[in-house]
Amino acid sequence: MFELMRRRTLLSFFHCTLSLLDPEGDVGILVQADVVSMVQSNSGSRKSCDISVGKWVYDDSYPLYDTNCPYLSSAVTCQKNGRPDSDYEKWKWKPSSCTMPRFDALRFLGRMRRKRIMLVGDSIMRNQWESLVCLVQGVIPTGRKRVTYNGPAMAFHAMDFETSIEFFWAPLLVELKKGSENKRILHLDLIEENARYWRGVDILVFDSAHWWTHSDKTSSWDYYMERNNLIRNMNPMVAYQKGLSTWARWVDQNLDPRRTQVIFRSMSPRHNRENGWKCYDQKQPLPVLSHLHVPEPMVVLQGVLKRMSFPVYLQDITTMTALRRDGHPSVYRKVISQDERQKSGKGLSTDCSHWCLPGVPDIWNEMLSALL
Numbered sequence: 001m002f003e004l005m006r007r008r009t010l011l012s013f014f015h016c017t018l019s020l021l022d023p024e025g026d027v028g029i030l031v032q033a034d035v036v037s038m039v040q041s042n043s044g045s046r047k048s049c050d051i052s053v054g055k056w057v058y059d060d061s062y063p064l065y066d067t068n069c070p071y072l073s074s075a076v077t078c079q080k081n082g083r084p085d086s087d088y089e090k091w092k093w094k095p096s097s098c099t100m101p102r103f104d105a106l107r108f109l110g111r112m113r114r115k116r117i118m119l120v121g122d123s124i125m126r127n128q129w130e131s132l133v134c135l136v137q138g139v140i141p142t143g144r145k146r147v148t149y150n151g152p153a154m155a156f157h158a159m160d161f162e163t164s165i166e167f168f169w170a171p172l173l174v175e176l177k178k179g180s181e182n183k184r185i186l187h188l189d190l191i192e193e194n195a196r197y198w199r200g201v202d203i204l205v206f207d208s209a210h211w212w213t214h215s216d217k218t219s220s221w222d223y224y225m226e227r228n229n230l231i232r233n234m235n236p237m238v239a240y241q242k243g244l245s246t247w248a249r250w251v252d253q254n255l256d257p258r259r260t261q262v263i264f265r266s267m268s269p270r271h272n273r274e275n276g277w278k279c280y281d282q283k284q285p286l287p288v289l290s291h292l293h294v295p296e297p298m299v300v301l302q303g304v305l306k307r308m309s310f311p312v313y314l315q316d317i318t319t320m321t322a323l324r325r326d327g328h329p330s331v332y333r334k335v336i337s338q339d340e341r342q343k344s345g346k347g348l349s350t351d352c353s354h355w356c357l358p359g360v361p362d363i364w365n366e367m368l369s370a371l372l
Contacts, residue, residue: 203263205264
């Protein structure tokens, strides 16, 4: 059964070139695949269309909700925080060889009836969870929706659909614990403390990359531990591979593909070169990428997923999102004065990792809805 499901699942990995080609006359920015390496084959509808290859097209009918959505964190409500432009909200993704449907909240909730969908990962996955909740909440009457909290998890409930859209905080997937002398220890081979929350969920969407790439000064741990070995230094991508392999073993051994669908969303690109000001005052997507390469975490993730027996779909948003340096909060993480804005980077911190909402994560969720 596992092998049959494996053969039916698509895991795509791309080496892309970007250009301003516009074969259909639409104003847009094109991502064209030169090489598509099919790691797993597929006999379903995804066979003829890779929705991660396409272009950004300006669409004045977007966004699909506004910043009055009550479930948005203040750090991502860039309009409320004083951002003067709004075009970053109006770009939609158009795949090259098919159509990605516009997000339809009622249709999505209908398909998710009596199901639990859980997004697992870091603060950028929280970004995506807020987007998904805002995309659906507008069609639900007041009093028929609520949010509950359970330790590291939070859940939005659409009561009439018996549907929950949940977020679980696990930026490393594996366990991070305090040891002796208050030292922080990242256990590369332990995961059950987090994974016990994932049991019984119908659709699991994972991400994990950003925390693994933090430098020594910003690292969230002091030591690695594998079995009983305490390790001070390790190549971060070797550690990432070990942690992801622990996650993969748990999925293979504990989940049933007839009961649970698993998606792994690829790394969301940062635009924080030049001391964090690469995304400051950017008002449009990049037309091209001057240097295009596959990030190391993507290579590691591909290798781990390829070895799994459980069918996992890789939702590749990395290249398409790399063009969207215009979509970050930058200095608009909070309400700031005009004088502060005019500092143009001198002493004012920026956020070129997370995303303004409405914005780019809405498109990830349109893609997610299409995949489901």
